Amino acid sequence: MSGKSDVYLLLKKELSHELQVRGLSTDGTLDDLRKRFLSALDKKVKINQEIVDDFDEQEEIQLASARYSELSEAVEAMNTNDIAEMRRLKARLVHSHNRLHRQKFQDDLETKRCELVKNLYALYVVVKEATPSAVSKGLITTLVDYFCFVNCLVCALLLGEIDLLKDPMHGNPRPHVAWYRGEELLTNYTTPEGPAAESILLLNNLGRVDLRSELTCIASNNNRTLPLSSTIHVDMNCRYQSRH
Known part of the structure; x- marks a missing residue:
């Protein structure tokens, strides 16, 4: 994640994944998960690569494909004047990209993974370039x-x-x-x-x-x-x- 504020923009299932790959409990309400993830970020709890490597490759590809389709539709319908919506889209795209980027598969599934990573980043670029900039040029x-x-x-x-x-x-x-x-x-x-x-x-x-x-x-x-x-x-x- 790029910052703590982005934690509040993620869905419950996305927060659950970020906690799971860090070996933390995924039980509780959305607010519980947010607090737990914020605490993990404060303590700099690292991602456990063994947990990541243990995910089912076929299932991860299917989930990523579904997320890409969902986010593609959201990007097509996005309101560029709604800053909150744009931030939420960017946060979810970053999560989806990072989730797939940190994994490594075999053969055809690896080819598909790389393609999805590239496509998710391309969507992120579309949203980022359409978002009004509030950064000081000084x-x-x-x-x-x-x-x-x-x-x-x-x-x-x-x-x-x-x-x-x-x-x-x-x-x-x-x-x-x-x-x-x-x-x-x-x-x-x-x-x-x-x-x-x-x-x-x-x-x-x-x-x-x-x-x-x-x-x-x-x-x-x-x-x-x-x-x-x-x-x-x-x-x-x-x-x-x-x-x-």
Whole structure:
């Protein structure tokens, strides 16, 4: 999830899944599940990959296909003037994408999984681009120091936040950009207007664990079969390593 506020936008079955993959109880009311998941986020309870790997592959594909159809219809009928509806759609798309993205299947089911992951992200892009932006464009002027390294990736470490900018090669059409922390799709980024395909990711209230995390930027458009990507690891001394 991209933030605690998104927890209140998920359905009960979606919250149940997020608790289940963390080895937590799924009993109780919707409010109980929200409180339990918020507590898990505060305690940084990690996803148990063994639990994820134990899901039935065929059933997961069927569920994901049904969710994709449901969300596709919701996107087609969405009211772009309803900010609450747009936020709810984005939160549910992120959950559905992350649920499938963190899994790995075999043979034809893996091909289908990858296709659904791609389609869910494409839906998310549609909703994100249709959502009115409320992000201040003066954010970049608050940065104190810049640290430059490979692939035009620029970082700045401030008190409690890190700002990442990425220009993943100019594309025609402009590339779609996705950010990940490990296997988790991040959504708190913006794409400023301009000739460059630039994306700005903001992570607030970073702690020691967060600053040792792996952050990946992936860019793709209709002209490339494989997306471009760059991954960085950030430590508390503000040293950056990049790999492709």
